[in-house]
Every structure is written in C-alpha cells, then in structure tokens.
Amino acid sequence: METKKYKQNIDITPALQERINELLSHYPADKKKSALLPVLHEVQDAHDNWLSAELMDKVAEILEITPIEVYEVVTFYTMYNQKPMGKYMFEFCLTSCCGIRGADDMMEYACEKLGIQPGGTTEDGMFSVVGVQCLGACGYAPMMQLGDFYKEHLTKEKIDQIIDDCKSGKVILHDK
C-alpha cells in the first residue's frame, strides 16, 4: 500500500481526546462504535488531513472496536483520505448543475495554475485538486469545498484570490 511510504504521527492530544469524549457522550455507553464517523473526521483534521493504517488502529482502540471495522468505513466514505493530501484541498463539484455552469473549466484552471493534474498534490504538499460528486450547492455553481467551507460562484479571478490567500495563510480551514 502506498501509505506504507509515509510515517504519520499518531498522537492523540489532550484537546483531541476531549473532543472525542464529547462526541462519545452523544451515544449510549454501549454504542461507542456509533461515534466512528464523527471521530474519524476529528482525527483526520488533527493529523494533516489523512488517516494511516496506524492511526486507524488507534481509533479502533479508542472506540473499543476491531481495526477492520474502521478500515471498512474509511474505504467506503469518500471524505476520508488514505494517503497524504495537500494542506489546502480544492474539491470541485463536477455534477450536473455545476457541470453546465463551467465546473470543468474551473478545475482545469486551478490545475494549470498549480501545475498538477486532477487528483494530484503540489510537491510542497500545500495544494491538492480533486473532482468530486454533488456537494449540494447547485444554485451557487461553479463551486468547490475547501476544509469545512464552500467557495461558491467561482470565477478564475476568485480562484487566483483563494490560492493567494492560502499561500499567505489567510484561509481558515476548520470551523472550531
């Protein structure tokens, strides 16, 4: 597996543990597994936006379930990354409504500007560009997801601005 090439820090910081405990409190004490999806989001956000096998094992330990129960979920849902992705991941919606309002052009523009192919990551690990399926922003097309937020009514000028803002650290990725 490609992930073998990368070593990931799998520490659970006290702040993350506190958040995990809060999420666990939302489910009956004997249904810890139910917290798996939200816990994986938090763990991924706190670990450079991806989940190595070692980190998944750690999550299994915390939720008192077997590692396979975590792997099968991580591989099923598209929002979990199984390899390192760019810090700023541009996820362009390519489905119909976005498609007819120029989504492909926008994604191509971002790729050209960053010098990568769709699905690729810049060498400095700053940016990734991926095409995704309907994000529920059809009336505000074309659009992309960046962290917890949507960037809508995209134009080439807006993409330029977003890239500049990412480079200068002005973009907030997570709504904490």
Place this chain on the structure above:
Amino acid sequence: MATKILLDKIDIPGIKSYEVYRQNGGYASVEKALKTMTPDDVTEQVKASGLRGRGGAGFPVGLKWSFIDKKSGKPRHLVCNADESEPGTFKDRYLMEHIPHLLIEGMITASYALGANLSYIYIRGEYMWVFKTLERAIKEAYAAGWLGKNILGSGFDLDLHVHCGAGAYICGEETALIESLEGKRGNPRIKPPFPAVSGLWGNPTVVNNVESISNVPWIVMNSGEDYSKLGLGRSAGTKLISASGHIRKPGVYEIEMGITVDEFINSDEYCGGMMDDRPLKALVPGGSSVPILPAHLIYKTANGEDRLMTYESLSDGGFETGSMLGSGGFIVYNDTACIVRNTWNFARFYAHESCGQCSPCREGTGWLEKVLYRIETGQGTMDDIDLLWNIQSNIEGNTICPLGDAAAWPVAAALRHFREEFEYHVLYPEKVKDRNHFVKEPFENVKHLINK
C-alpha cells in the same frame, strides 16, 4: 406574496441565534405541545395536515409516525435525514444554515409525538460548517431548557445530537442512514423489518427529512386542517424548491403548491426567467433521479393542461410524458446543454455512489457510465443506444434500495425524449469532440443533419 411557513422569518437579522429566534415566537410549538397536547394529539394534527415526506418519496408523514412500534417497550428514536445529496437539491442546507432552531424545535415536538427520548440529526459530512452551526444551536437549546430532562416540567426527556456522515449519497436512503449512524458502511437493509419496528440499534425509529420536520411547528401552532388548506388537494402545504441551472435567479424558494411551472420559472418572485434569454430546452423538476422533461412537456402536460408545481401534475402522464416532484431539485436547461453529456454526468454520479451491494446496480451503473461516455465522446455506435435501454431496464426494480431505479430513470427518460441527440453523437463524432459542442452550436441548429 404567497404564504410562507418555513422561510417567513429567514430574513430577520440574527435569526440564527437562539435569542432572536425565541423573540420571534420560536419554540412556542414545544410549549403548546408539551403543555396542552398528548403525543397522539400531535400525531393526529400532522396526519390531518396531509404533509407528505419532503425528501423525495412523498410518503404521508403522519402515517409514517403512526407505524412506530410503541408496544415493544424498546426505546424509540427520531432521526432527521439531513444527508441532502440528490443532485439539484440544496434546500435543507439553506434552512439549517440560516434558521437552525426551526429544525431543532421541530425535532423536539416530533420526538414528543413519537415518544422518542434520544434523537439525532444525520447531516452529510460535506456540510461541516452546518454541522457545527447545529451543534452550537443544540447547546443553546439545552442551556435554555428545551432539551434534557423533564422539559418544561412535563416529564418528557429528550436528548438531541447531530451526527455527520462522510461523503456517501446512499446514506440518504433511510436504512443506509441508520447503518451509518451505527458507525458502519452505508449498505441499505432489506425491508421488512421497517425502521418503525427495527431501526437504530434495533429500536423503533422514524426517519424524516429536514423540511418535513421543519413544518411540524407551524402545524402544531395552527392546525393540521389549516395546513391542509394550503397547496392543492393531495399536494398540501408549501414546498421548498432548489432552483438551479440556466435561470436568472438560482436559489431556494418556498412556493405554495399549485402554482404553474411557467410562473415558477418566469416570474420575478422566483427564477426570474431564462438566463441570457436563451430558449428553454429541458427540465429536471425533482432532483437528478426523476425523468427529464423536454420543452414541449414542461409548461403543459400531454393533455394540454397547465403543468403545476404539485406531486400529481408533475407526474401526470407517468414516465411516458411526465416526471416527479421528488425532492424539489429543479434543474433548468437551455439550448446550450447537451442531454447526452448531462445523462453521462448523472450516470457517473450513480456509478460513483452505488454502495456495491446488489449486482444490477453495482455493475449496471458502471456500464451505463462507460457506454454513455463512449457516446458522448463520439466513440459510440447505434447499438450502444439500444444497449443503454437494455441495461437500465435490467437495473430498475432489481435492487434492495431505490438507488438502482434512480440511476435507471434518467437514462430511460433521456432516451425516450432526446434519442435524436444520441444518434447525432454517433453520426457526427467529429462535431462532439469539444465538450462544449452545443454551447458553440446548439442542437436545434444541427438537428437537420440526422436525417440527411
């Protein structure tokens, strides 16, 4: 102005916060229900309202509630389906993002009716900022005493939490949603047993859409009968429509059911007419799963009657000449849209989102996508067009959940109404090489070439 019951307060500054929501009459339905009504009274009002599920299927909400097993003695749950993922649909997000307490109020009142003491809102993972918005709003509601133990001294306890998915359209199917809420892959369950008997952790569960639940406070504050007077016949009440595509004003609109499609597309109150004044070519009225309608069947039905924004009128003519209201994902296409490309785009979506459990869907959606891509890029044959028909008809009705049907219907409708466009792609591969072929030269201008 038409009656609005969901969006009437959406423009009030600060309505997202608990204080402003409460100052504007928020949570009154909880007070009324818990202090003056029995749970069955609430269910009866919802039944009398004629409210139908707003997620797409249109099943009567009150009837669904009445199926919940109250005899087994097991804990019961209400789960709100906020997994909104049907292409063309973005109305639930609009409600939750701008007026989150309306959904929370509805969840409390509805949970009371069902006797549920632990309820969840399942929101798609991509709406992460909305997830956080709801988390904060729920904390506010706890702090103000609307959630927790012995609410308003009524003896009714309710814990409400928001749970997030992680990118899977299939989790909008209610049993897949329940699986996902249990921390598993979103594989739909075989029914029966229905969730009303065995749902979340094997307990009786009702799953309702965001918009359905958000209607409950109004019904409780007024009456089921008042609600049933809104709209038209069996299409009672108002409906949120997510309008997108080639129109002047895309966005979320609340309509009273019964207005004409013509009014919805062309009036300034709603879509504001066609973008750039280009001609209307096609309409998907209820999200990507429903049949696409060609121009001549949009404003009028096959019988020449006005096409109305109701469950009945949009489906008038069946799949031959009608479509469905579905989730209200209203996608408008002008003459620059390529129906082949759009159908391929939808097929790619379903191939990506199939959970893989049933062979007809797992294999069939992939085949549809590949064959459509071949035709769209000028590599198809006339036989491929018949092959598409064959594949879609072998998926429909042969799967555990409706995703298979949802993948088959758009293909069938596109072939039914726009076969000539598929033939054009086969006959003139050079002309369709550029993906914007119909933007540069609309099909109307080249249609005559087919019969040459």
